[in-house]
Amino acid sequence: MSFEEFRRQELEGWDKRAVMYEGLTARVTTQAIPALLSGVRARVGLQILDICTGPGFAAGAADAIGATAKGIDFAPSMVEVARQRFPHLEFRQGDALALEEPDGSYDAVICNFGVFHFTDPKLAFGExxxxxxPGGRYAFSQWSQP
Known part of the structure; x- marks a missing residue:
């Protein structure tokens, strides 16, 4: 399978799963959010970009502690679910491999269980x-053994 085929299947699959995400997937993945926010030293006023936001749970948690959060996801239906769940936050469709954000615009970047979906992790980390x-922090979660 080519990287482009993988990306197409990822987009198609996640776009279809947006409504179902709240089941088991959310119960598992939301457990990592406190560690992500701790890793970037989230606090009142911190500007945070949530990459692979899915239904927006990490951005919503950052907002709840007073940070200013924005979420991006490449699946349009995930963005729509996030907007419905957290209507006061900004969510938009975006690509972790080509962020449409200005250089040096965030204090922190988080990515909750999204890295293994990247076709080019090195490019995504660079973005x-x-x-x-300067001095900003990046935290991501990933499946692994204990």
Whole structure:
């Protein structure tokens, strides 16, 4: 399978699963959000970009502690679910491999269980670094053994 085919299947699959995400997937993945927010030292006023936001749970948690959060996801239906769940936050469709954000515009970037969906992780990490301000932090979660 080519990388482009993988990306197409990922987009198609996640776009179809947006409504069902709240089941088991959300119960498992939301457990990592406190560690992500701790890893970037989330606090009142911190500007956070949530890459692969899905239904917006990490951005919503950042907002709940007073950070200013924005979420992006490449699946349009995930963005729609996030907007419905957290209507006061900004969510939009976007690509982690080509972020449409200015250089140095965030204090922190988080990515909750999204890295293994990237066809080019090195490029995605570079994009996250590019949008961070000097001294900014990037935290991501990933499946692994204990």
């Amino acid at each position: 996250a670094y590019r949008v961070l301000r």
